[in-house]
Amino acid sequence: MPLAAIESLDHEGRGVAHVDGKVVFIEGALPGEAVDYASYRRKPSYEKAHVLRVLRASSQRVVPPCPHFGTCGGCSMQHLHLAGQTAAKQRVLEDALWHIARIKPEQLLPPISGTGWGYRLRARLSVRYVASKGGALIGFREKHSSYVALMDSCPVLPPHVSDLIPALKVLVEGMSQPDRMPQIEVAVGGSRTVLLLRHLEPLTSDDLDRLRRFAEEHGIIWYLQAGGPDTVVLFHPADASLLSYELPDFGLELQFHPTEFTQVNHGVNRMLVRRAMALLKPQPGERIADMFCGLGNFTLPIARLGARVLGVEGSAALVSRARQNATHNGLASRCEFAVANLFAATEESFAALGAFDKLLIDPPREGAIALVKALPAEGGPRSIVYVSCSPATLARDAAVLVHEKGYRLLAAGIANMFPHTSHLESIALFGK
Numbered sequence: 001m002p003l004a005a006i007e008s009l010d011h012e013g014r015g016v017a018h019v020d021g022k023v024v025f026i027e028g029a030l031p032g033e034a035v036d037y038a039s040y041r042r043k044p045s046y047e048k049a050h051v052l053r054v055l056r057a058s059s060q061r062v063v064p065p066c067p068h069f070g071t072c073g074g075c076s077m078q079h080l081h082l083a084g085q086t087a088a089k090q091r092v093l094e095d096a097l098w099h100i101a102r103i104k105p106e107q108l109l110p111p112i113s114g115t116g117w118g119y120r121l122r123a124r125l126s127v128r129y130v131a132s133k134g135g136a137l138i139g140f141r142e143k144h145s146s147y148v149a150l151m152d153s154c155p156v157l158p159p160h161v162s163d164l165i166p167a168l169k170v171l172v173e174g175m176s177q178p179d180r181m182p183q184i185e186v187a188v189g190g191s192r193t194v195l196l197l198r199h200l201e202p203l204t205s206d207d208l209d210r211l212r213r214f215a216e217e218h219g220i221i222w223y224l225q226a227g228g229p230d231t232v233v234l235f236h237p238a239d240a241s242l243l244s245y246e247l248p249d250f251g252l253e254l255q256f257h258p259t260e261f262t263q264v265n266h267g268v269n270r271m272l273v274r275r276a277m278a279l280l281k282p283q284p285g286e287r288i289a290d291m292f293c294g295l296g297n298f299t300l301p302i303a304r305l306g307a308r309v310l311g312v313e314g315s316a317a318l319v320s321r322a323r324q325n326a327t328h329n330g331l332a333s334r335c336e337f338a339v340a341n342l343f344a345a346t347e348e349s350f351a352a353l354g355a356f357d358k359l360l361i362d363p364p365r366e367g368a369i370a371l372v373k374a375l376p377a378e379g380g381p382r383s384i385v386y387v388s389c390s391p392a393t394l395a396r397d398a399a400v401l402v403h404e405k406g407y408r409l410l411a412a413g414i415a416n417m418f419p420h421t422s423h424l425e426s427i428a429l430f431g432k
Contacts, residue, residue: 001036001052004029009088011096011391013076013422014048024049027143028070030058030080040144060084065117065155072149074140075156075420082419086111089414089424096391097412101399105428109413112275114267116419120156121188122264129178136172138165138184156420161186161193164218168195171214176204187258189243194258196223196232212236223258232259247297249274250304254325256295260318263297265417272387272415272427273301276360279411279429280385282307286357289381291342291371296322296335298360298387303334310353311337342371350374359384367393372400380405384430389417391426401430408432 004017006029015029028051029035035055041048054061064070064078077085090111097103128137128148137148153162172178177199185196197211203224211222215236222235234240242255245266250273256262263269276298282288284306290299293311295318302309303326313319319337326335340349343366350371359381361368367390375381384407388394401407407430417425 001038002049003055004035004037006031006033006035008091011092011422013080013085013088015051019047022046026051027076028079029054030061030084032056032058033061058084068139068149068151068154071142072140072151072154073143073145074149074154076422078420082113082116082416085419086113086414086416089416089422092424093391093394093412093414093426096395097398097409100392100395101402103395103398103402103409105409105412107411109275109411109427111413112268112271112415113419114265114271114416117155118158118162119265119267119419121158121186121266122262123157123161123186125184125186127172127181127184129172129181136169136178138168138172157186158188158193161188164195164220167214167218171210174210175207177201185258187243187262189245189256189262192221192240192243193219194221194223194243196225196258198225202226208235229259245269247273247301250277250301252300252304252329254295254297254300255328256321260321261294263417268415268417268425269297272417272425273298275413275415275427276385276387277301277305279427280358280360280383282309282358287355288358288360289353289356291359291361291368292363293322293337294318294362296325298362299335299337300325300329300331302360303331304329306334307357308334309336310356311335312340312342312353313337314339314341314343342368345371345374347374347376351376356381358382360387361385362387363393365390365393367397369393369397369400372397372405375401375405377405380432382432386428386430388426388428389423391424394426394428398428398430406432 006015008016014025017024023046026037026049035051036053037049039047039049060081069078126148139149139151142149180200183198187194221240224235225232244255282302282305286307288307288309290311293299293313299311316339326332410429410431412428415425
């Protein structure tokens with residue numbers, strides 16, 4: 001068996017070693033460890049492998065509390081202490097900024113971290129009916145596989161949702177076509193829990209009765225999806241209200257439809273919004289733009305602090321929801337909204353929005369390269385807060401802001417939005 005000394009973690013949480021001149025990425029290995037490993041993919045310049053035996057363990061290694069860890073592909077870092085995960089993600093951000101953009105932040109912000117368990121308020125659970133495995137399987141997919149992991153609980157889901165998995169299996173097994181229901185989405189907001197069932201064939205009256213009884217017994221709300229996203233409908237109870245989450249630091253309640261984007265971790269989101277406002281420092285009399293504003297997660301706190309704000313988003317449905325949330329929170333007079341494709345932003349389209357004192361950018365994983373290139377090199381917003389879910393695209397865009405647009409990277413740090421996974425959220429402050 002090959003032996004490796006682990007040097008670091010990569011951006012996917014795998015241990016990195018050099019063996020006979022080749023880089024080896026080893027799942028389940030931690031920095032400072034000596035391990036035996038087995039390769040499952042070999043290329044001329046690298047290998048991918050998994051741990052067979054830990055010969056010298058890291059002080060940060062812990063026993064994964066989930067019995068499905070190692071098989072289920074939902075988590076990749078449960079064997080690393082939560083503080084160690086946060087530190088590793090901070091290094092991933094620093095490495096990306098330096099290797100991609102040749103930039104070091106003037107200040108490293110303290111990492112944002114919350115509870116490691118029960119945090120995941122949104123999830124997409126796969127459903128498969130496999131008679132040879134005893135019936136319905138519901139959960140996340142296995143690592144490196146399209147198979148659904150055999151599981152009866154999940155500690156990163158809220159306990160009341162995790163406890164539903166066995167009952168959901170029984171429900172699916174009793175449906176008329178259990179092999180034609182590929183997915184159940186979970187969305188939790190406030191005290192309400194939505195389950196969205198995707199079904200590929202029409203449901204029978206008996207199926208619908210089963211869903212009603214399940215909702216009433218377990219206190220959940222059913223939505224159904226027969227086709228594409230536009231086929232999602234509320235089923236039972238028919239008078240269920242929208243989901244919501246709160247930003248108590250700013251006295252806000254934001255409502256959302258179960259299919260609309262919100263962060264999976266409401267606790268860390270609260271801290272992230274608080275951090276963003278502390279960096280942006282909105283003031284009465286300022287005009288601030290919130291780019292990729294979604295349903296108003298950052299827009300409304302900016303307005304609550306007294307600034308006038310323009311929220312820009314590519315989805316007309318999300319812009320409509322943001323307007324509703326502004327009205328719901330008594331902030332409509334300080335908020336404007338516009339629908340625009342920010343991935344196609346130009347200097348002309350940005351200038352047409354008017355002058356801004358400050359800017360907040362919160363793009364999807366693709367980043368905001370067109371938008372940052374559209375900013376004027378002279379003048380323009382004097383400070384920018386950039387919230388990112390991809391350190392690579394943040395670093396790429398930071399290179400433009402610093403090397404072409406005259407900004408300095410004043411501060412940067414991470415938020416551990418998805419504990420036990422390699423995903424990291426980050427936040428950066430740029431100033432002229």
